Amino acid sequence: MELVKVGEKTYYIKNPTNIGIYKINNNDIFIIDSGNDKDAGKKILKIVEEQGWKIKGIINTHSNADHIGGNKIIQDKTKCEILANNIEKSFIEFPILESSFLYGGYPFKDIKNKFLMAKESSAKLIENNLPEGLEYFSLKGHFFDMIGIKTSDNVYFIADSLFSEETITKYHLFYIYDVREFLNTLEYLKTLNGNLYIPSHCEATKNISNLIELNKNKIIEIINKICDICNKEMAFEEILKCIFDEYDLIMNPNQYVLVGSTIKSYLSYLYEENKLTYEIKNNKMLWKQIN
Numbered sequence: 001m002e003l004v005k006v007g008e009k010t011y012y013i014k015n016p017t018n019i020g021i022y023k024i025n026n027n028d029i030f031i032i033d034s035g036n037d038k039d040a041g042k043k044i045l046k047i048v049e050e051q052g053w054k055i056k057g058i059i060n061t062h063s064n065a066d067h068i069g070g071n072k073i074i075q076d077k078t079k080c081e082i083l084a085n086n087i088e089k090s091f092i093e094f095p096i097l098e099s100s101f102l103y104g105g106y107p108f109k110d111i112k113n114k115f116l117m118a119k120e121s122s123a124k125l126i127e128n129n130l131p132e133g134l135e136y137f138s139l140k141g142h143f144f145d146m147i148g149i150k151t152s153d154n155v156y157f158i159a160d161s162l163f164s165e166e167t168i169t170k171y172h173l174f175y176i177y178d179v180r181e182f183l184n185t186l187e188y189l190k191t192l193n194g195n196l197y198i199p200s201h202c203e204a205t206k207n208i209s210n211l212i213e214l215n216k217n218k219i220i221e222i223i224n225k226i227c228d229i230c231n232k233e234m235a236f237e238e239i240l241k242c243i244f245d246e247y248d249l250i251m252n253p254n255q256y257v258l259v260g261s262t263i264k265s266y267l268s269y270l271y272e273e274n275k276l277t278y279e280i281k282n283n284k285m286l287w288k289q290i291n
Contacts, residue, residue: 041073064160072121084123085145233281
């Protein structure tokens, strides 16, 4: 982990999930997200201690395990408060909700792992309780009630609203809960005028326009791909297999629930856009393109 100063009061820790830091005074800080597990939390605490800072609070942009994995150890050590938005608060306090939601039922043991299920921590609703100099804004789409954070240095922490070129090139699909809201968020990002943008899984950048188009184009590609697959009646599992085969992806339990849930979100979006319809035949739900 590397600590980088990007403003008078704003820092971030380079990490697989970037960690934001904002100094509310000479000694006290708020952090933005906490990494993917206990080890990440320990490293954050070590960096903070080396700087002589005290963590007064954690703002979780959303409740995915790779953003809240360090919550428990940091909260246990510092007694800091944790702030989160609406539904995300519930997932933070009851992490089994994530793996249960992604699977669509009680999760089997292979998906009750640190990648899909963090340790529980105690959270408060984010309202008008942010320190002076911080603002939050909605970034729906990737997850239920994801938010971004703007600091007084005009630095924007934009969570998982954008994915890197490397991720898109390698995996093609990135997790989306609500396709329409994700596309709306991409349009909203175009209106921001920040000095620096820090996505959770990308390098910090002064210009996100190319990244916005890259993400949008990949979503359009997936939409067209699913429509093409459904030029004949197809069950969900068949669609999922076609997507894995098309992009040469390797299925495992984590990928099954993450990509599977994402494909279901695309199917819902395409149904609401009147591009796909479904019919139940012989006790199977079959999806078909509307010509």
